[in-house]
Amino acid sequence: MxxxxxxxxxxxxxxxxxxxxxxxxxxxxxxxxxxxxxxxxxxxxxxxxxxxxxxxxxxxxxxxxxxxxxxxxxxxxxxxxxxxxxxxxxxxxxxxxxxxxxxxxxxxxxxxxxxxxxxxxxxxxxxxxxxxxxxxxxxxxxxxxxxxxxxxxxxxxxDLSRYDSIATRFAVAAAEGSSFLKSGIDTRNPAFNRMIDEIEQVAVRSRAPILLMGPTGAGKSQLARRVFELKRLKHQVTGAFVEVNCATLKGDSAMSALFGHKKGAFTGAAADRPGLLRAADKGILFLDEIGELGLDEQAMILRAIEEKRFLPVGSDKEASSEFQLIAGTNAELGDAVAGGMFRDDLFARLNLWTFELPALRERIEDIEPNLDYELDRFAEREGVRVSFNKEARRAFLSFATAPDALWSGNFRDLAATVTRMATFAPAGRIDVATVEAEKARLKRFWGGGARVPDTLEALLDGETLESIDPFDRVQLAEVVRICRRSRSLSEAGRTLFSASRARRASSNDADRLRKYLHRFGLDWAGLQA
Known part of the structure; x- marks a missing residue:
């Protein structure tokens, strides 16, 4: 022994x-x-x-x-x-x-x-x-x-692995945290579920800034609020959740709104104003569309993140606030940094925990569970329970998950769609006629009933077009179509490579797409023009 x-x-x-x-x-x-x-x-x-x-x-x-x-x-x-x-x-x-x-x-x-x-x-x-x-x-x-x-x-x-009951409780607690961030929706997209698991771990273990990227309507605001509520349940924050749309902060009023001001600091400053940063003390400040902030405001936000101190407008005494920042953007901040519109030091500070929320069309398997979630929200809001009949549900899901369904407003579009169908549902049941009426409305909103495919004749000369196999023509036409409906090269890359990118340890979708277009003598700027 x-x-x-x-x-x-x-x-x-x-x-x-x-x-x-x-x-x-x-x-x-x-x-x-x-x-x-x-x-x-x-x-x-x-x-x-x-x-x-x-x-x-x-x-x-x-x-x-x-x-x-x-x-x-x-x-x-x-x-x-x-x-x-x-x-x-x-x-x-x-x-x-x-x-x-x-x-x-x-x-x-x-x-x-x-x-x-x-x-x-x-x-x-x-x-x-x-x-x-x-x-x-x-x-x-x-x-x-x-x-x-x-x-x-x-x-x-x-060694907790030896204690099955304890290990099970830890697993259940982790699953509950992840489900909480998804508002209890049983989402099915593997890449999205992995991302939510990562956000749950970061939310409970870190107070560093979190950057949520993704198109408008992808759920950045709702996710930020759920992160706050999760941290509050775990007694990690005691303050408030303060949400700011930076696109609404323009000119001199931006500094005052964010950092507060002293009475008499400028014309119209009739009283002291604490500002939104102080309102978020001991809580979470969510700056949506942070790329819309001016460079001066960005500099002060950076100092407030790092030192927890800032100077209100017209004051010679610094104020303090212990807040955690969650930033949201639908723009490529890396491109904004390159163009001199966003501070590289602030971007570096935000880029520690960056999560890209996919568009709804990249998560078509999640449309069905979100459909049920929106019906539940309608019932809570209006006090009326509405449901689909079997044929109507099948018809709507077939349309909603089709390749040509744009869902340009993402989950906001889906929420509005469910609200309209539930409101017009006869006797509390959404029937096929209600679905068909909504389908027609969405097609008009998305730019016409039948989608007009992009043609290559306007982009390539006849000799080049003849040298491309029919197989490659179909693929290139789809790539061009995705590029023209995307706001940036990176967004188009994420859409086109959404399946394969989940299997890679690291990815540069924009570079991959750029090289593909170059094979045919095309570039991003030309497609946008």
């Missing part, structure tokens, strides 16, 4: 006792752990402060009486403040790094019953991180028996 080594603190209160035979009837954790017949302690590393050296030697002597085979080594470790977490953790970490551990030759138990609560927590963390390569040892006095000095002992194994 390999030797067993126990590491722990002397208990300044629990291990102390008066001299005399009565002390053997008192439970003293450090002495008691060496009195168990079923726990052999070959070596005890007893950590103590200088002020408790006498007690440590007293304990060492008593252990020698009851367990002569146990070698007790006294380890003096002094703390200026034993309740200072940083100091205690740092010195115990130094102790662990300097100790000559040999896990192949010895078994280690970390006794966490004695010492201050701070010391016990630090021992736990260092064991969990494997700086102390052992298992946790917990001792306690016997209950319901005649008093003795032995007590009880148990080993805590930090």
């Amino acid at each position: 390999r030797p067993t080594v126990v590491i722990g603190f002397v208990g300044s209160t629990l291990d102390a006792s008066k001299m005399g035979p009565s002390r053997w009837h008192k439970w003293r954790p450090t002495v008691g752990l060496c009195m168990h017949e079923d726990l052999r302690v070959d070596r005890l590393e007893l950590i103590h402060g200088g002020v408790h050296e006498g007690l440590a030697r007293y304990v060492q002597s008593d252990i020698g009486s009851v367990s002569p085979e146990t070698e007790v080594r006294l380890r003096q470790l002094d703390f200026t403040n034993p309740w200072d977490f940083e100091e205690v953790y740092g010195k115990l970490l130094d102790f662990a790094r300097a100790y000559p551990f040999d896990p192949d030759a010895e078994d280690y138990l970390i006794h966490i019953t004695t010492g201050t609560h701070v010391a016990q927590i630090c021992l736990f963390l260092l064991t969990e991180a494997r700086y102390l390569p052992g298992r946790l040892l917990q001792t306690n006095p016997s209950r319901g028996q005649a008093p003795d000095g032995v007590g009880l002992w148990s080993v805590i194994d930090l």
Whole structure:
């Protein structure tokens, strides 16, 4: 059998006792752990402060009486403040790094019953991180028996995979957090579900800025609010959720709205204004369409993120606000940086946690569960439960998931569509006629009933067109069509490569699309023109 080594603190209160035979009837954790017949302690590393050296030697002597085979080594470790977490953790970490551990030759138990609560927590963390390569040892006095000095002992194994019930609870908690961010919608798109799982982890573990990218109506605002509500449920924020559409902040009023102003700072400033940043103190500030902010406002936002301080308009005294920033944009901020319209230092600060929300047409398998969600919202809002009949539901889903369904407004389009059909539904049932009327309306909105395919004749000369195989012509025509309805090269790339990009560790869809177009002598600017 390999030797067993126990590491722990002397208990300044629990291990102390008066001299005399009565002390053997008192439970003293450090002495008691060496009195168990079923726990052999070959070596005890007893950590103590200088002020408790006498007690440590007293304990060492008593252990020698009851367990002569146990070698007790006294380890003096002094703390200026034993309740200072940083100091205690740092010195115990130094102790662990300097100790000559040999896990192949010895078994280690970390006794966490004695010492201050701070010391016990630090021992736990260092064991969990494997700086102390052992298992946790917990001792306690016997209950319901005649008093003795032995007590009880148990080993805590930090391998949670061995505890099915605990592991299951962790898995359920993680799934609940992910479902919460999706508003309980059972989404089916694998790439979107993976992204939500990542956002859930970031939301509960980080206070760094989060950047949500995606087209208008993709759900950035709703997701930002759900992140706030999730953090509030976990007691990570106590302040408010403040949402700002930066596109509405123009001119001199932008500074005042964001950072506040002092009375008399400018004409019309009849009273002090705290500003939106201070309104978000201890909460979350959601800056939607952040790319619309001016460069001066961007500079002040950057300082407010990094230093939590800013200067209200007309004030010579700084204000402070402890907020977490979530930014939203439907523009390519990288392109805005290159064009001098967005600060590169702010973009770098925002780009730590960046998530791209796909358009609805990139998540057609999620249209059906969102359809049910919108019907539930309609029922809550209007107090009337509306449903589809079987044929109408099949007809609508066939239309909604077809390749030529644009859904240019994304989930806002879908929400409006459900509201209209539910409102016009006869007797609370959406029938085929209601669906057909809505289909016709959407086709008109999207630019005509039958989609007119893009032709290549206007882009390529006859000789070039003749050199392209019919197979490639069909593919190129679809690429051109996607490019012309997209706002940027990157968005077009994400749409065209949505399936394959999920299987790659990293992707540059814009570059991939640029190279494809170059094969045919085409470029992005030419297609947009």
